Amino acid sequence: MRLLERHRSLIVEGLRDALAGETSLRRILRVHVGIEDEQGQPVDRLGKLLRPALVLFVADELGADPKRSSHAAVGLELIHNFSLIHDDIQDRDRTRRGRPTVWVRHGVPEAINAGDLMHAIAVSTALKHSPDAAGLLLQATDTMIEGQSLDLDFERRPVDIDEYLTMIDRKTGALLRCAFELGGLCAGVEADVREKLRRLGHEIGRAFQIHDDLLGIWGDGDVVGKPQGSDIRRRKKSFPVAVGFERADGADRERLERTYAGSDDVGDDVVDWVVDLLGRLGVRDEGERRVRGHLDAARAGLQEIPFSDEGRAQMNELIEYLARREK
Amino acid sequence: MRLLERHRSLIVEGLRDALAGETSLRRILRVHVGIEDEQGQPVDRLGKLLRPALVLFVADELGADPKRSSHAAVGLELIHNFSLIHDDIQDRDRTRRGRPTVWVRHGVPEAINAGDLMHAIAVSTALKHSPDAAGLLLQATDTMIEGQSLDLDFERRPVDIDEYLTMIDRKTGALLRCAFELGGLCAGVEADVREKLRRLGHEIGRAFQIHDDLLGIWGDGDVVGKPQGSDIRRRKKSFPVAVGFERADGADRERLERTYAGSDDVGDDVVDWVVDLLGRLGVRDEGERRVRGHLDAARAGLQEIPFSDEGRAQMNELIEYLARREK
Numbered sequence: 001m002r003l004l005e006r007h008r009s010l011i012v013e014g015l016r017d018a019l020a021g022e023t024s025l026r027r028i029l030r031v032h033v034g035i036e037d038e039q040g041q042p043v044d045r046l047g048k049l050l051r052p053a054l055v056l057f058v059a060d061e062l063g064a065d066p067k068r069s070s071h072a073a074v075g076l077e078l079i080h081n082f083s084l085i086h087d088d089i090q091d092r093d094r095t096r097r098g099r100p101t102v103w104v105r106h107g108v109p110e111a112i113n114a115g116d117l118m119h120a121i122a123v124s125t126a127l128k129h130s131p132d133a134a135g136l137l138l139q140a141t142d143t144m145i146e147g148q149s150l151d152l153d154f155e156r157r158p159v160d161i162d163e164y165l166t167m168i169d170r171k172t173g174a175l176l177r178c179a180f181e182l183g184g185l186c187a188g189v190e191a192d193v194r195e196k197l198r199r200l201g202h203e204i205g206r207a208f209q210i211h212d213d214l215l216g217i218w219g220d221g222d223v224v225g226k227p228q229g230s231d232i233r234r235r236k237k238s239f240p241v242a243v244g245f246e247r248a249d250g251a252d253r254e255r256l257e258r259t260y261a262g263s264d265d266v267g268d269d270v271v272d273w274v275v276d277l278l279g280r281l282g283v284r285d286e287g288e289r290r291v292r293g294h295l296d297a298a299r300a301g302l303q304e305i306p307f308s309d310e311g312r313a314q315m316n317e318l319i320e321y322l323a324r325r326e327k
Numbered sequence: 328m329r330l331l332e333r334h335r336s337l338i339v340e341g342l343r344d345a346l347a348g349e350t351s352l353r354r355i356l357r358v359h360v361g362i363e364d365e366q367g368q369p370v371d372r373l374g375k376l377l378r379p380a381l382v383l384f385v386a387d388e389l390g391a392d393p394k395r396s397s398h399a400a401v402g403l404e405l406i407h408n409f410s411l412i413h414d415d416i417q418d419r420d421r422t423r424r425g426r427p428t429v430w431v432r433h434g435v436p437e438a439i440n441a442g443d444l445m446h447a448i449a450v451s452t453a454l455k456h457s458p459d460a461a462g463l464l465l466q467a468t469d470t471m472i473e474g475q476s477l478d479l480d481f482e483r484r485p486v487d488i489d490e491y492l493t494m495i496d497r498k499t500g501a502l503l504r505c506a507f508e509l510g511g512l513c514a515g516v517e518a519d520v521r522e523k524l525r526r527l528g529h530e531i532g533r534a535f536q537i538h539d540d541l542l543g544i545w546g547d548g549d550v551v552g553k554p555q556g557s558d559i560r561r562r563k564k565s566f567p568v569a570v571g572f573e574r575a576d577g578a579d580r581e582r583l584e585r586t587y588a589g590s591d592d593v594g595d596d597v598v599d600w601v602v603d604l605l606g607r608l609g610v611r612d613e614g615e616r617r618v619r620g621h622l623d624a625a626r627a628g629l630q631e632i633p634f635s636d637e638g639r640a641q642m643n644e645l646i647e648y649l650a651r652r653e654k
Contacts, residue, residue: 025476086443090436109417109479112439116413117472119443123450124465131458138454141447149352149440 001321003314004048007056007066007073011049014074016042018125028114029121032102033081047097051179052077058183058197061311069186072133075126076182079141080175082118085111087148091234132185140178147171154237158257164242168209169202176208177201193305200301207294208322213238214287217275220326229271235260240283244274247281295323328648330641331375334383334393334400338376341401343369345452355441356448359429360408374424378506379404385510385524388638396513399460402453403509406468407502409445410475412438417479418561459512467505474498481564485584491569495536496529503535504528520632527628534621535649540565541614544602547653556598562587567610571601574608622650 012035019030030036034045052073059069087093088101089111095101103111119141127134147170154167180201184194216231217240231238241260248256256277259270278284298319302312339362346356357363361372379400386396414420415428416438422428430438446468454461474497481494507528511521543558544567558565568587575583583604586597605611625646629639 023473023476024480025473082443086439090439107479108435110476112413112417112442113472113476113479115439115443116409116446117469117476119446120465120468120472124462124469127458127462127465131454131461134458134461135451135454138447138451142444142451145440145444145447146350146352149350149437149444152434152436152440153351 001314001317003057003318004050004053006314007053007060007070008049010056010066010070011052011073011077012044012046014052014070014125015046015077018074018078018121025110025113025117028102028106028110029081029118031099032085032114032118033077034097045097045099049077051080051175054176054179054201055183055186057311057314058180059186061307062184062187062189062193064183064187069129069183071125071129072137072182072186075122075124075129075133075137076140076175076179078118078122078125079137079144082115082122083144083148083175085115085118089115090148090152129186133182136178136181136185140174143170143174144172147174151237155235158245158260159237159242160246161239161242164237164239165206168206168239172209173202173205176205196301196305200298200305203294203298203301204319204322207291207298207319210239210287210294211291211322211325213240214284214291215327216240217278218284229275232271232274233266235262235266239287240278243283243286244278244281247283248277252277291323295319328641328644330384330645331377331380333641334380334387334397335376337383337393337397338379338400338404339371339373341379341397341452342373342404345401345405345448352437352440352444355429355433355437356408356445359412359441359445360404361424372424372426376404378407378502381503381506381528382510382513384638384641385507386513388634389511389514389516389520391510391514396456396510398452398456399464399509399513402449402456402460402464403467403502403506405445405449405452406464406471409442409449410471410502412442412445414475416442417475456513460509463505463508463512467501470497470501471499474501478564482562485572485587486564486569487573488566488569491564491566492533495533495566499536500529500532503532523628523632527625527632530621530625530628531646531649534618534625534646537566537614537621538618538649538652540567541611541618542654543567544605545611556602559598559601560593562589562593566614567605570610570613571605571608574610575604579604618650622646 015033016035019026019033019035027036027040031038034047035042037043055073055076056066056069060066084096085102088096089103089108093101094104102114106114123134123138126137147167150167151171154163177198178201180197181194184197189197213231216236216238217229237260244256256274259266259274299316302315307315342360343362346353346360346362354363354367358365361374362369364370382400382403383393383396387393411423412429415423416430416435420428421431428438429441433441450461450465453464474494477494478498481490504525505528507524508521511524516524540558543563543565544556564587571583583601586593586601626643629642634642
């Protein structure tokens with residue numbers, strides 16, 4: 001996709017610079033982000049680099065020099081990666097991007113260090129752009145961590161839709177909004193454009209997360225890279241489950257509560273029952289309706305931001321992709 | 328002690344400001360630093376606050392307004408506290424300052440979040456002073472985390488004295504040096520004074536840590552707050568053990584290696600044997616000699632820094648205390 005490719009080499013170069021150094025901890029960070037293999041050879045196993053691509057896209061479209069903005073973009077990508085390393089410990093996830101997670105390979109204590117170092121390097125990198133970029137990034141990081149804490153709290157109780165949305169606006173929304181705001185900051189735009197960028201990031205973030213949650217239950221296991229219904233198996237209180245809790249009643253509601261309060265393994269029959277129940281309750285339709293709503297709002301908001309025609313086309317392409325993607 | 332009391336109320340006030348907010352994670356942070364009890368009541372269960380006291384002492388002595396410098400001091404104290412929260416998870420320590428550690432009370436995942444949030448708030452706070460203060464603090468944080476990683480690596484192999492000193496210069500020395508440098512930065516001193524402050528921080532940091540390590544083996548259990556020989560029981564490769572590894576030979580060396588490579592519980596008889604061996608090898612004397620050497624160097628370095636006579640007296644009082652303290 002053009003938007004993702006536009007400044008990719010600049011971002012990769014910035015990641016290599018930020019994570020340079022011959023300590024074993026820095027090597028772990030380079031392997032984690034996918035710029036080096038376990039033998040120390042340079043590779044390109046990076047992900048989509050969505051967040052830094054958005055920073056540089058917005059900065060470039062609004063008149064900033066992408067090269068001068070790259071520290072802000074790279075700082076954001078490193079914060080995202082620090083959160084992944086610590087998330088994987090918290091969720092006991094054993095693989096990410098098809099590779100063993102840091103805690104699996106190096107143990108929990110060293111994985112905590114790896115995340116901590118990534119966090120410090122992230123802010124140092126953003127600070128090379130400007131104190132304002134570092135400040136904005138730290139605010140988003142604060143919000144993201146509060147969201148992560150809320151998500152942990154959800155493991156212990158039923159959750160309604162509003163609570164769920166508050167949580168994802170923090171846990172995953174904060175960094176996406178930050179991508180748009182950082183781009184605006186790099187370009188030195190006025191407060192009203194900053195606010196419009198923030199709104200656009202909000203709508204795209206919501207669509208992205210709800211779509212992700214639908215894939216976690218109805219996604220094709222082979223394409224998504226984890227077994228179908230895996231979010232049910234791990235009792236994740238994702239969007240479909242929050243809707244399910246609001247809509248179910250009687251025996252269904254009781255069984256749903258019992259299922260999500262339990263601690264024993266969730267069997268195939270229970271997974272099938274939950275998928276069937278959520279289907280009967282119209283949860284998937286509700287989710288798809290909301291994704292479309294947020295993407296429509298994103299398209300409308302996009303019109304108000306002074307991007308070039310080509311830039312608007314590239315952003316629309318990204319929005320289409322987010323609505324369609326299967327993993 | 329006068330140096331520690333001099334700006335204490337300013338630091339406590341700054342900590343309250345930095346950690347304000349009604350989320351459950353922020354409450355955990357306030358309880359951890361000791362400004363609030365579990366019921367949400369304000370208390371003063373704070374520690375010595377050595378590092379921020381040093382920042383404000385140096386800043387004040389060299390002509391800065393302590394009030395204007397407090398964000399830098401508080402940022403440093405918060406970094407120290409973030410590292411304690413994560414250290415306690417890594418070392419499986421169950422109590423700190425007589426209270427259950429964060430992971431014991433709230434679980435490992437939430438304790439990881441708590442440390443992460445403390446880290447972000449720390450840098451935000453320092454950034455309120457200046458980008459340079461935040462940059463210096465981030466550098467010290469980076470070094471500290473690398474030292475922590477080295478310390479974990481030491482759990483797996485014998486360690487010599489030089490390696491040990493490299494590790495503590497990073498793990499605990501970095502933040503102490505940073506305290507002196509931040510004070511100088513707040514006062515806007517020239518590079519040569521900054522370097523002298525850094526040296527002073529280095530000598531004091533070394534003395535502090537080696538003394539601590541001696542207490543971990545020969546300290547009076549009741550005074551130190553943990554059983555005598557506790558560092559042996561947990562196979563900590565502290566200074567005395569590094570000296571022991573360098574000096575022991577034959578059967579002693581073999582048994583020492585076996586003891587520190589093992590994973591079963593270290594019994595009382597083994598603890599007694601290690602204490603006896605380290606005594607025979609003159610390790611305690613070597614440690615005390617080094618502590619005295621670093622404190623002498625600190626006293627000499629102190630003469631070259633343009634503190635007031637009263638300030639010099641207060642710093643000498645701290646140095647005497649560090650040489651004498653029993654916990």
